[in-house]
Amino acid sequence: MEKIYAHPQSLYNVSSHYCAGCGHGIAHRLVAEAVDELGIREKVIAIAPVGCAVLAYDYWNFDCTEAAHGRALAVATAIKRVRPDNVVFTYQGDGDLAAIGTNETIHTANRGENLTVIFINNAVYGMTGGQMAPTSLIGQKTATTLKGRDPALQGYPLKISELLAQLPGVKYVERVALISPAEINKARQAVLLALRNQIEGVGFSLVEMLSPCPTYWGMSAQAAMGWIKETMIKEFPLGRIK
Amino acid sequence: MINVHIDGQRCKGCYLCIAVCPRKSLGVAAVLNKKGVKPVEFKKGAECIGCRFCATMCPDCCIEIEKE
Numbered sequence: 001m002e003k004i005y006a007h008p009q010s011l012y013n014v015s016s017h018y019c020a021g022c023g024h025g026i027a028h029r030l031v032a033e034a035v036d037e038l039g040i041r042e043k044v045i046a047i048a049p050v051g052c053a054v055l056a057y058d059y060w061n062f063d064c065t066e067a068a069h070g071r072a073l074a075v076a077t078a079i080k081r082v083r084p085d086n087v088v089f090t091y092q093g094d095g096d097l098a099a100i101g102t103n104e105t106i107h108t109a110n111r112g113e114n115l116t117v118i119f120i121n122n123a124v125y126g127m128t129g130g131q132m133a134p135t136s137l138i139g140q141k142t143a144t145t146l147k148g149r150d151p152a153l154q155g156y157p158l159k160i161s162e163l164l165a166q167l168p169g170v171k172y173v174e175r176v177a178l179i180s181p182a183e184i185n186k187a188r189q190a191v192l193l194a195l196r197n198q199i200e201g202v203g204f205s206l207v208e209m210l211s212p213c214p215t216y217w218g219m220s221a222q223a224a225m226g227w228i229k230e231t232m233i234k235e236f237p238l239g240r241i242k
Numbered sequence: 243m244i245n246v247h248i249d250g251q252r253c254k255g256c257y258l259c260i261a262v263c264p265r266k267s268l269g270v271a272a273v274l275n276k277k278g279v280k281p282v283e284f285k286k287g288a289e290c291i292g293c294r295f296c297a298t299m300c301p302d303c304c305i306e307i308e309k310e
Contacts, residue, residue, distance in 0.1 A: 001245070005297040005307040016302060020279070021256030025301030181262055181295040214256070221256035 008032035010041050010061050017055060021221025023178045023211025024053050027120055030184070031091065032060060034191040038199070044087045045079055047072040049096035052126040056091055070101025073108035076115050087198055089116035094135040095125045098160040102134075105160065109204050112169025116194045117206040119161070122213040123232060130216030134158035137235050142216070157235055161208045165242040171203035173241040177210040177233060179225045210236055243310040244290040248282055252304045255279035259296035259305065265289055268296060 007013055010032035018024045035044050041062050048056040050069035057064035067075040072090040080088040090097075097105050097119050108115065124142055125131040132142040132149060135157050139148040149157075165173045172194060176187035187209055194205035210232055212224035219227065246267075253275060259282055260268045267288035275281045282304075284290070290307070297305040 001308045001310055003306060004244070004292055004309045005294045005305065007303055007306060011303060013303075015252045015277075018301065020254035020301075021258060022301055025303065026299070029301075029303050181293075181298040184298050221258050222261050225258070 008036050010035045012059055012061050014059065016059055018052065019213075019215045021212060021214040021224060022052070022126075023122060023209065023213070024120065026178045026184060027091075027118065027187075027209055027211060028053075028056065028059055030188050030191050031089075031118060033188060034195055035062060037192065038195055040087050040195070040199070043085070044089070045083070047076050047079070047088070047090040049090070049092040050127075051093035051096050053091055053093060053120065054127065070096050070099070071104055072096065072101065073113075073115065073117070074104045077108055077111070077113050080113060080115055087116070087195060089118060089195065089198070091118045091120070093120045093126070094122065094133045095128075098134045098158050102160070106164070106167075109164045109170050109206075110167050112167075112171075112203050114198055114201055114203050115205075116198045117204075118191065118194075119206055119208040120211045121208055121236065122211045123157075124213050124216045126213050126216055130213075135160075135236075137232065141218075159236065161206060161241050164206060169204055170206070170242060172197050172205035173208070174206075175208040175210065175236060175238050175241060177228055177238055178212065179210070179228050183238075208236075210238075244292045245308045245310070246284045246290050246296070247306045247308065248284060249304040250281035250283065251275050251277075252302055253277075253279065253281035254302055255281060256301060257282065258299045258301070262295040262299050264293060264295065265291060
């Protein structure tokens with residue numbers, strides 16, 4: 001018997017705490033598969049965020065650490081400078097990377113640190129109960145925007161990837177969506193390229209993943225995939241930004 | 243011959259795999275698992291073409307596929 005699809009070695013064979021249909025599970029697997037494919041399991045160091053993925057180190061079978069809320073890229077900078085031979089990446093949600101950590105994100109990108117960032121954009125604060133995130137869409141109902149996000153009160157969805165792409169220190173930015181086998185395969189290629197860039201010394205690479213949060217979007221897993229396809233992609237177009 | 247192994251105890255019942263299977267070979271089991279959800283199962287007598295769509299989609303990495 002030949003396994004044509006096997007559990008990645010870099011992912012523990014355990015049940016995660018994520019809700020049914022949560023995109024974090026898919027993203028974790030893509031990262032684990034990329035680490036396996038590049039053969040860097042003994043060299044990689046991940047920095048987990050604060051947010052739903054705070055326990056990522058319980059699922060990845062490689063070295064991980066945890067940073068204070070939003071500070072993952074500051075910690076990553078230190079680790080990479082002290083241990084330049086290791087492959088260092090951060091895994092951050094929109095609340096971590098684009099809200100409380102915007103400062104660290106922009107300055108790390110502007111310094112052109114040779115790091116990889118996996119950015120999960122699900123347009124909501126998952127861990128704390130579905131509050132509005134900077135990336136929430138106009139009109140999106142959340143726990144803190146009961147009538148929908150109103151630009152006059154809460155501003156506009158923050159396109160942090162486009163913003164970072166303008167910085168000369170940033171070498172690679174791509175937005176993908178975890179909505180179908182075809183799109184997930186594109187996401188896998190993007191993660192591989194972002195990690196390869198670091199190994200080859202290219203510089204700061206970021207992959208933004210549009211990821212479903214069925215629980216706080218108040219819909220089924222299947223409907224959440226449809227919502228990304230029909231609504232979210234219009235605000236956050238897919239493809240290579242830089 | 244292709245065998246699809248589904249870890250029914252880890253399945254959370256999002257059923258994303260059922261939606262993407264091109265041969266409609268996956269269905270919902272009749273019995274609850276330890277999590278209290280009806281897990282996905284491979285339908286008896288159904289065929290698998292080994293496209294791996296289900297395993298690619300599964301957020302909980304419950305599916306492994308073997309080819310003889």
